[in-house]
Amino acid sequence: MLRVETGLTAPEVAERIAAGQVNDVPARSSRSVGEIVRANLFTRINAIVGVLLIMILAVGPIQDALFGGVIIANTLIGVIQELRAKRTLDRLAIVGAARPIVRRDGYAVEVDAAEIVLDDLVELGAGDKIVVDGVVAEAEHLEVDESLLTGEADPVVKRPGDPVLSGSFVVSGAGSFTTTKVGREAYAARLAEEASRFTLVDSQLRNGINTILRVVTWMIIPTGLALVASQLMVNRDDLPEAVRRMVGGLVPMVPEGLVLLTSMAFAVGVIRLGRRNTLVQELPAIEGLARVSVVALDKTGTLTDTKMAVAELRRLGADAPVEAVLGVLAAADERPNPSMRAIAAAYPEQPQWTVGERTPFSSARRWSGAVLTAPDGGTATWRLGAPDVLLPVGHEALAGADAYGTRGLRVLLLTRDEAPVALVVLAQRLRADAPDTLRYFAEQGVAVKVISGDNPVSVGAVAKALDLPGADRPVDARTLPDDRAQLAAAVEAGTVFGRVGPQQKRDIVAALQSRGHTVAMTGDGVNDVLALKDADIGVAMGAGSPATRAVAQIVLLDNSFAALPSVVTEGRRVIGNIERVANLFLTKTVYSVLLAVIVVLSQVPYPFLPRHLTLIGSLTIGIPAFFLALAPNAERARAGFVGRVLRFAVPAGVLAAAATITSYLSARGIYDGNLEAETSAATLTLFLVALWALAIIARPYTWWRVLLVTTMGGAFAVVLVVPFLQEFFQLELVGGRAPGLAVAIAAAAGLLLELVTRLARPAPPRTR
Incomplete structure (x- = not known):
């Protein structure tokens, strides 16, 4: 291409920077520090618990305000983990960012996108992403794809004087353009900033948790109001005691740690993948790749x-x-x-x-x-x-x-x-790592489709050398039917496809999705951009074109296809572990609501003080959930997250509430007014049932999971036998009849929970 423009001079660039005419779009990888702190501190759950904390601090004692410390710890953990994830993302984003070439003083200079100024002359070549708006200055067979902005699939031929818009990319040819709008004024700059921000949007897991939280909120409001009125009436002669019992009933209804552990599990996943030079540009991509049923691969650069x-x-x-x-x-x-x-x-x-x-x-x-x-x-x-x-x-x-x-x-x-x-x-x-990676996907039941622009015979030979099933029957994509249903059937049946054009790659992805598949697409060239954008998960190579890196959710910065199993593993860890801890948190909410309802109907004092439920919640949910949420987990992701959680949490919560209230009412008959002894018996029953639920959730057992469950049980036993802790938590088992009955009731509830869990477990698939 003949250069006819020399670009800006150094003084002209300095003048525009001083005037603020620079492409200062904020970094897209993560929230600011202030946003992270505000998002973790000013939450609806923190507001609810904060009000309850103020009420307890007003009536004392300090032991009943322990739940406030849990909220503070949760907030600090959330902030620290997200800040760690932010540092990882920002570092990787800098490594993977596009660096346009601008012409200044007649020389081609590579700069960061944020360093482009107004009237800069930006060079263009195949695969380049257009990062700001401008007008074409030079063109040699320059074709630009604007489909990401307009939806029009056909490339647009650009000639000198034609406008180009940020968000489009060069398909072929070369040229240059003079920038006319930079920063937030550029077309699609705001959309691009929001679209590529580190976010939880469109996460099936997060959507499921939000559904659960909405249901919980509607359960809590009427139950909580009824409990408030009940305890004020029952304890009318002792207002501080009424407040303590009321707060004790309200605090455990709130699943305060569930959202935190979800965000933390994702953040830790980002950090772990970052250590493998894998940039996660959109947070749900970790989860999404774990759900993938088909991986569509480009041959060159991947295999x-x-x-x-x-x-x-x-x-x-x-x-x-x-x-x-x-x-x-x-x-x-x-x-x-x-x-x-x-x-x-x-x-x-x-x-x-x-x-x-x-x-x-x-x-x-x-x-x-x-x-x-x-x-x-x-x-x-x-x-x-x-x-x-x-x-x-x-x-x-x-x-x-x-x-x-x-x-x-x-x-x-x-x-x-x-x-x-x-x-x-x-x-x-x-690639040396290709055989092992393909073998991993085969073992995990994930189908692999090779779609390449190369000759199908050559592509088939490469796939055959990697022992990919179906490689001996390569398909020439030019013979594929245009009808979508027929195309879907042909793509489902085939494994290797050659002579696939850019639009056909897009059609193949859509055809697979029409068959109910979750599709991941890998690629590195400009011909992969449209398919990467339409796939459920787009994976780009770090050495690929800037356009592919811009539209992909995951970028493999070291160009290693072997990193994909790590992403799948992280996704499965997040999904499987969050489901485990969601079972625990929702069980607590169910039994708390039911206990409150029964107490209101029975017109008896609420059986627990806040300190009792803080102790039970910490030992059977909070501390174990922290370890379970970050543990290895290779279980394959499945649909129906909310249904599975409710199938465990509802019966577990019902049994825990029934056992606890039975133990409490029995203790009232035995102790005849000794509220501390009655509470102690109810606390013992609820702890044992909750610990049994934890033991079920922790399966399959490993040495550390067995140690975790037994340690939590041992910690509670220490509280019951150490005088200082007995006094601090106001727990003392009096005599042998009520404690023995409490243990027997808990054992019966635990055995029923085992039976219900086994009956609710889905049957294994039939073998033919």
Whole structure:
């Protein structure tokens, strides 16, 4: 491309920076420190518990205000973990960010997108993302895809004077544009900032938890009001005691740690993946990849290394300066793809040749070319591209190309004035980590589809070398039906697809989704952008084009396909563990609401003080949930999160409430007014049932899970036998009859819970 513009001078750039005419769009990777603190501190749950804390502090004693310390600890943990995740994200975002090339003082300079100023001259090449608005200054076969903004799939040819918008990307050709709007004024800048922010939006897991919290809120409000009135009436002669009992009933209804542990589990996942150079641009991507049922792979850069080498040059009979022409074509390409870089490395530049009109490579055409004038004055049109595109069906040269393809080699055809001249054979090296990664997906029941723009024979040979099932039946995508239903059936049946165009990749993703699949798409080239955008999870290579990195939810910064299993593992850990802890928190809410209802109807003092439920909640939910939420978990993600949680939490909560109130009323008959002894018996029963529920949730057992459950039980036993702790928590088991009855009732409830859990467990799938 002939440069006709020199760009801004250094003083002009400084002048615009001083005037604030710079592309100062905020970093998109995470919230600010202030936003993180506010989001974790000023929550609805903290507000509710804060009011209850003030009420307890007004009547005392301090032991009943322990639940306030739990909220403070939860808030601090949430802030610290998100700040750690923020640092990880910001560091990785800088590594993975696009760096446009601007022309200043006549020189091409690579800068951060935030350093672009008004009137800068920005160079463009295939795969470049347009980061600010502008007007085209130079164009050489420049084609821009604006589908991410307009929905129009066909690339738009741009000529000098035409506008370009931020959010679009270059499909083919080269050029430059002068910036007209920067920063927040640029088209789609605000949308891009919001769309790529680290967020929990569209998370199935978070949506399920929000559904549960809405139901809990509606349960708490009427129950809490009735409990307030009941305790004020029952304890009318002792207002402080009425307040303590009332707060004791309200605090455990609030699942205060559930949202925290969900966010923390995701944040820890981000940090762990960050250590593997994996940038998670949207938080639900961790969860989403764990739900994936199909992974669609591009061959080059995923299964094979991006670096290639010329393995052979086969002349097709015509006498032509093939080596010289290849050197000229490679040198003339300002943005060479891996194939052209391999040719440039094999054949030197020929300065004595003259390059006329050029046609840059595009995935849709599958060839590039130029009009070249030789040193002797002879002029011809040369093309380099896919043999089966440049030659008619049945041409004898195609048989030779297919023969190379069966060996997994990439073959390009060089033509002169549409006559075949030579086959350029390129060797591709398989990625060392590809076999293990494919084997992992096979073991996990995730189907793999290879969709590539290369010759289907060559793609099939590469897949076959990796032992991918179905690789021996590659499909030429040009033969796929246009009808969506027929296309879906064909894609479902096939494994390897070659000669797939950019729009076809998009159609294949949509076809798989129409069959109920959750689809992850990997890619690194501009021809993958549309499919990456439409896939449920888009995964881009760090060395890929800026456009692919911009639309993907996950970026593998070290270009290692082997990192995907780590992302799947993190997603499964998050989903499986949050489901475990949600069972515990919802069980507590259910038994708390039911106890309050029964107390209101029975017109008896609430059986617990806040300190009792803080102790039970900490030992059977809070502390264990912290460890369970961060533990390894390889269980495959399943739909129906809310239903499964309720199937455990409701019967567990009902049994816990029934056992506790039975023990409490029995103790009232035994102790006849000794409220501390009655409370102690009820506390023992509720703790044992809750500990039994924890033991069920902790399965399958490992040494540390057994240790966790037994440690929690041992801690409660210490409280019951140490005089200071007995007095602090106001717990004392008097005699043997009521405590023995409390243990027997708890054991009966635990056995019933075991039975209900087994009956509610889904039956294993039938084998044919």
